[in-house]
Amino acid sequence: MSAAVEPADMAMAKYSERHRRQRTRNIALLAVLLGLVALFYVMSIVRMGGG
Amino acid sequence: MSDGPAELTAAASAADGPPIGDFVALLKPRVMSLVVFSALIGLILAPGTPHPVLAAIAILCIALGAGAAGALNMWWERDRDARMARTRDRPLPAGRMDPGAALGFGVLLAVGSASVMALAVNWTAAALLALTIAHYVFVYTIWLKPRTPHSVVIGGAAGALPPMIGWAAATGEIGLGAVALFALIFVWTPPHSWALALLKCDDYRRAGIPALPVAAGPDATGRQILFYSALMVPVSFGPCLAGIAGPVYMAAAAVMGTWFLVLAWRLRRTDGTAAARRLFGFSLLYLFVLFAVLLVERLAAGAA
Numbered sequence: 290m291s292a293a294v295e296p297a298d299m300a301m302a303k304y305s306e307r308h309r310r311q312r313t314r315n316i317a318l319l320a321v322l323l324g325l326v327a328l329f330y331v332m333s334i335v336r337m338g339g340g
Numbered sequence: 341m342s343d344g345p346a347e348l349t350a351a352a353s354a355a356d357g358p359p360i361g362d363f364v365a366l367l368k369p370r371v372m373s374l375v376v377f378s379a380l381i382g383l384i385l386a387p388g389t390p391h392p393v394l395a396a397i398a399i400l401c402i403a404l405g406a407g408a409a410g411a412l413n414m415w416w417e418r419d420r421d422a423r424m425a426r427t428r429d430r431p432l433p434a435g436r437m438d439p440g441a442a443l444g445f446g447v448l449l450a451v452g453s454a455s456v457m458a459l460a461v462n463w464t465a466a467a468l469l470a471l472t473i474a475h476y477v478f479v480y481t482i483w484l485k486p487r488t489p490h491s492v493v494i495g496g497a498a499g500a501l502p503p504m505i506g507w508a509a510a511t512g513e514i515g516l517g518a519v520a521l522f523a524l525i526f527v528w529t530p531p532h533s534w535a536l537a538l539l540k541c542d543d544y545r546r547a548g549i550p551a552l553p554v555a556a557g558p559d560a561t562g563r564q565i566l567f568y569s570a571l572m573v574p575v576s577f578g579p580c581l582a583g584i585a586g587p588v589y590m591a592a593a594a595v596m597g598t599w600f601l602v603l604a605w606r607l608r609r610t611d612g613t614a615a616a617r618r619l620f621g622f623s624l625l626y627l628f629v630l631f632a633v634l635l636v637e638r639l640a641a642g643a644a
Contacts, residue, residue, distance in 0.1 A: 310357070313359070313360060314357060317360050328397070328456070332393075332394075332456075332460045335393045335394060336460065
C-alpha cells in the first residue's frame with residue numbers, strides 16, 4: 290500500500306540501505322566461514338603434530 | 341497514510357534483517373569479558389602448560405558458549421525485557437530482530453562452541469561448557485528466575501563454572517583448585533546480585549521478577565547478603581588449601597574479605613541505596629583483585 294504512494298527517491302534510498310545492509314551481512318558471513326576454515330586447519334595440524 | 345518515516349524504517353529493518361551490531365549485543369559482551377577473564381584464571385592456575393593454540397581455542401569456545409547463553413537468555417526474556425528501562429533497547433524488545441533469528445543464533449553458537457571444544461580440546465571441558473550453558477538457560481532463566489528470589493544462588497553456579505572449564509581444558513580433569521575457584525564465585529554471587537537487585541528494585545517489580553528485595557523486602561535482603569558474605573570469607577581461603585595460592589593471596593583475601601563484611605554490615609544497618617551501590621561496586625573489585633593476585637603469584641612463581 291505505502292510503497293505505491295511513496296516518492297521515487299525515498300524508495301531508492303530504502304533500496305540502497307537494504308543493499309548496503311545485505312552486503313555487510315554477506316561480508317560478515319564470509320569472514321566467519323573463512324575463520325572456521327582457518328580454525329579447523331590449525332586445530333588439525335596441532336592435534337596431529339602433538340599426538 | 342499512517343506509515344510515517346519511522347514506521348517505514350522499522351518495517352524495512354525487520355524485513356532486511358538486523359544490523360551486525362545487534363548480533364554482537366545478543367552475546368552480552370560485558371558478561372562475556374568477565375567469563376573469559378575467570379576462565380583464563382582457571383586455565384593458567386591449572387598444573388601443566390597446554391598447547392597455546394589449543395588454549396586459545398578453549399578460551400574462544402568458552403567466550404562463544406557464554407555468548408550463546410546470553411542470546412538464549414535474551415530470546416526467552418524478550419517480553420520481560422520490554423518492561424524494564426535497563427533492557428528495553430535490546431535488539432528483541434526494540435523490535436529490530438526477529439525472535440527466531442536470535443534463537444537460531446543462540447542454538448548454533450551453543451552446539452558449535454561445545455562441539456569445537458570436544459574436537460580440539462577434550463571431552464571434560466566440552467561437557468562442562470555444555471552443562472554451564474544448559475544450567476544458565478534451562479535451570480536459571482527458564483525455571484528458577486521467574487519463580488524464586490533465591491534463583492541467583494543456584495543460578496550462580498553457571499557463573500562460577502568458567503574457571504573450572506578453563507582448568508579442565510588445561511588438564512582434562514576437575515582438580516581441587518578448580519573446585520576452590522568455583523566455590524568462591526558461587527558464594528560471592530548472591531551478595532553481588534542482591535546488592536544490584538536493591539538498586540534495580542523498581543525495574544524488577546515492574547517486570548514481575550521476584551528478586552529478593554521485591555519478594556522479601558530490603559530488610560530480609562540485607563540479612564541474606566550478610567549471611568552469604570560471612571560464608572564467602574572462609575570459602576575465599578579455599579585456594580590456599582588447594583595449593584594454588586600463596587601468602588600474598590591469603591593477605592589479600594583477609595583484607596578484602598574484612599572490608600566486604602564491613603560494607604555488608606553497613607548495608608544491613610542502613611536501608612539506603614548508597615550502601616547497596618558501594619557494596620555492589622566493591623564486590624566487583626573484590627573478585628577482580630583476588631583473581632589478579634592469584635595470577636600474579638602464579639606468574640611470579642613461574643618466573644622464579
